[in-house]
Amino acid sequence: MLNDTSILLTGGTGSFGKAFVKTVLERYPNIKRLVIYSRDELKQFEMAQQFPTKSYPQIRYFIGDVRDADRLRRAMEGIDTVVHAAALKQVPAAEYNPFECIKTNVIGAQNVIEACLDTSVRNVVALSTDKAAAPINLYGATKLCSDKLFTAANNIRGHRDIRFSVVRYGNVMGSRGSVIPFFLERKASGTLPITDPAMTRFNISLQEGVDMVLWALDNAVGGEIFVPKIPSYRITDVATAIGPECEYPVVGIRPGEKVHEEMITASDSFNTVDLGPYFAILPSAGVHSVASYCTDHGGKPVSAGYAYNSGSNDRFLDVDELRALIREYVDPSFETVE
Numbered sequence: 001m002l003n004d005t006s007i008l009l010t011g012g013t014g015s016f017g018k019a020f021v022k023t024v025l026e027r028y029p030n031i032k033r034l035v036i037y038s039r040d041e042l043k044q045f046e047m048a049q050q051f052p053t054k055s056y057p058q059i060r061y062f063i064g065d066v067r068d069a070d071r072l073r074r075a076m077e078g079i080d081t082v083v084h085a086a087a088l089k090q091v092p093a094a095e096y097n098p099f100e101c102i103k104t105n106v107i108g109a110q111n112v113i114e115a116c117l118d119t120s121v122r123n124v125v126a127l128s129t130d131k132a133a134a135p136i137n138l139y140g141a142t143k144l145c146s147d148k149l150f151t152a153a154n155n156i157r158g159h160r161d162i163r164f165s166v167v168r169y170g171n172v173m174g175s176r177g178s179v180i181p182f183f184l185e186r187k188a189s190g191t192l193p194i195t196d197p198a199m200t201r202f203n204i205s206l207q208e209g210v211d212m213v214l215w216a217l218d219n220a221v222g223g224e225i226f227v228p229k230i231p232s233y234r235i236t237d238v239a240t241a242i243g244p245e246c247e248y249p250v251v252g253i254r255p256g257e258k259v260h261e262e263m264i265t266a267s268d269s270f271n272t273v274d275l276g277p278y279f280a281i282l283p284s285a286g287v288h289s290v291a292s293y294c295t296d297h298g299g300k301p302v303s304a305g306y307a308y309n310s311g312s313n314d315r316f317l318d319v320d321e322l323r324a325l326i327r328e329y330v331d332p333s334f335e336t337v338e
Helices: 015-027 041-050 069-075 091-096 098-118 138-156 179-189 206-219 235-242 266-271 290-297 319-329
Strands: 006-010 033-038 059-063 081-084 123-127 163-167 200-204 225-228 232-234 262-264 272-274 278-281
Touching: 006 015, 015 033, 015 041, 015 206, 033 041, 033 069, 041 059, 069 098, 081 098, 081 206, 091 098, 091 138, 098 123, 098 138, 123 138, 123 206, 138 163, 163 206, 179 235, 200 206, 206 225, 232 235, 235 319, 262 278, 266 272, 272 290
Parallel strands: 006 033, 006 081, 033 059, 081 123, 123 163, 163 225
Antiparallel strands: 200 232, 225 278, 272 278
């Protein structure tokens, strides 16, 4: 799929970017060019120690910000595929600095779209988040705007051979700033603060997220928001899995935080198709109706009013499963003593 093509990855030095680059280099040894586009030269320098251009001559490290439309167009010359992973995603920081978040997540998204339309890019996948479904915080609202921009970009492509789609998934296990690394760090203190004992979250591994993006690049026809079928966990089970001997004081929900996350709302159900391992939310104003999409691309409509919620999910990880996943994806040396 990606051999003999050129890829540009925005936000390429983040957790997803590193995993995506590693996977692409392993699976597509004949890739022509892989451009890491990001704004932090230190992170690019550190990433170049892991993926040096001497060993991987197809890699390019390109400093730039998605807020800079001219720089994006320059970076996309000769690019076939774009994966857009750049975002400001810390919820409290976005609440405190709202327009900075808007400039990167919304205006930056439109800059990416226009640069793709102005160059020879043919396939675009943007990363989203469960917080974009029925958003209650600014980060989620900006990602919902971004999702709408990318799905609607298919309406203005004209005769260009290009398609835009989105992948939306839940909390990545072990990603920077997430609860599991935080609890692992706090375990020695004997106290693991719980925001709300009822809180649940979706869970996906970094590799599953990468595989989903690659699947979307291969299968999207344009306009879909793809959602994976993944398990949930209870925050109390995460605390028990990591620090069974610890105390769990309840500290309250942070600003802009939900007790349960959604990835498909009841309102989305009328435009949602079940594809087996994934759902596809179709744009309400797109060229594909649910019926025609199912006929042409497979799948079946979900029932009216269906909602995909981490609290009502049909699959929950238990304490032993969480411990095994922590060892596999976060800390191979992780052990607990009951």
